[in-house]
Amino acid sequence: MKVSRYKKDDPVSYLLGATVVMEYLINKPGSVKGVILHPKFNAEETILKIKDICGRNHIPLSTEEKPFNILSQKENCFVIGIIEKSGGRIEEGNHVVLVNPSNAGNLGTIIRSQIGFDVKDLAIILPAVDVFDPKTIRASMGALSRIRVETFESFDDYRARFPDNNYYPFMLDGSVRLQDTEIKAPFSLIMGNEATGLPPEFSGIGQPIRIEHTGGIDSLNLPIATGIGLYHATKSTFSGK
Amino acid sequence: MKVSRYKKDDPVSYLLGATVVMEYLINKPGSVKGVILHPKFNAEETILKIKDICGRNHIPLSTEEKPFNILSQKENCFVIGIIEKSGGRIEEGNHVVLVNPSNAGNLGTIIRSQIGFDVKDLAIILPAVDVFDPKTIRASMGALSRIRVETFESFDDYRARFPDNNYYPFMLDGSVRLQDTEIKAPFSLIMGNEATGLPPEFSGIGQPIRIEHTGGIDSLNLPIATGIGLYHATKSTFSGK
Secondary structure: OOOOOOHHHHOEEEEEEEHHHHHHHHHHHHHHEEEEEOOOOOOOHHHHHHHHHHHHHHOEEEEOOOOHHHHHHHHHHOEEEEEEOOOOOOOOOOEEEEEEOOOHHHHHHHHHHHHHOOOOEEEEEEOOOOOOOOOHHHOOOEEEEHHHEEEEEEHHHHHHOOOEEEEEOOOOOEEEEEHHHHOOOOOOEEEEEEEEEEOHHHHHHOOOOOOOOOOOOOOOHHHHHHHHHHHHHHOOOOOOO | OOOOOOOOOOOEEEEEEEHHOOOOHHHHHHHEEEEEEEOOOOOOHHHHHHHHHHHOOOOEEEOHHHHHHHOOOOOOOOOEEEEOOOOOOOOOOOOOEEEEOOHHHHHHHHHHHHHHHHOOOEEEEEEOOOOOOHHHHHHOOOOOHHOOEOOOOOOOHHHHHHOOEEEEEEOOOOOHHHHHHOOOOOEEEEEEOOEEEHHHHHOOOOOOOOOOOOOOOOOOOOOHHHHHHHHHHOOOOOOOO
């Protein structure tokens, strides 16, 4: 199968590694356009599962080495999947809203946490890193296949679509502490860029929250702040099952 | 100044980037054996600060390009620091205990969160990734300079030193949920390896805790689980100032 180094404008993206490929084959087989096994891949049980699902869904399957040299350099990767990218649309309910996220690994890690805490809608305010970057998909451990993602040109566009959500911008100088705040559904947990945080105008939107920390660090890492926000927002209602 | 590609047995390690170097110059100048500026580095204010601190502490300072080619490949790095590695000793109080952590970036991110939530002692149970790996130091954003770290050959060795701490192993099948548990100081938040978690015998130690999540993911990412544990453990006592 023909693959080429990923570019943001490509109509397809790549799943690197057996875990990620399996997630997509199980949750979103319709988006998988092909699966490639490395000749040295020898996990018999996984190979049987992949063959079965590909067979039932008419997904092309090949065994060849060259695509791995093109796509996965130093990674310990023995299965590649090719997926068709498609624009998504989020639904009413609880949301994470990322304003200008810039790091693919962080974005994937946040998506994994969202699925863990059952918040299945993600709004991304542009400009932002590409949610279909293979690094994002890999960091999500394939959880991208279980989430709805929609990009918006501006926060105002997002707000116009979901005027009734309760907005909680996370800011270093938020007026209340997270532990003193009851997050009311439907909520929008709004997180800023890794380096710059949210622009100051967000202090006039909804209820700005701070996760208090010492002056020993400039800020918490973005996926950790988001994970703590998700834990706090869902801990009284979410059963985990 | 002479530098060579980092190896675990080297007596020195490297600080990559201005932020990390500044953290060490401010918090631990005695450990810094040299600072190297890239010829193209032009952040005048930072350069003045570095020159000042190096001058006062008799730390050699040079401007040269070659060390960057050896140490920092593709990273956007214009300052390198050389530090002397030294074994540490943790103190009585609240601890994070990492059992067999395997990823340098994760370890650094956890250290950054610990400083954020003012838990300044980290026990690492061997085998484990090297805490002085330049990737660890960089992911910590230099917070490694503010923490005490001690490695132990086994969890039993750690336990013998701190028999009176309250142990909270974080396990997927922990018998109580985090939100239903009051964490009592002095506490030990005990986290397992990224891929395998804690061995089953930890279910008989202290009060095993689970961070409940959906079946949509296998587990939360280790730094996120640790960050959520730190937030919950410190939220009623920690003022953040």
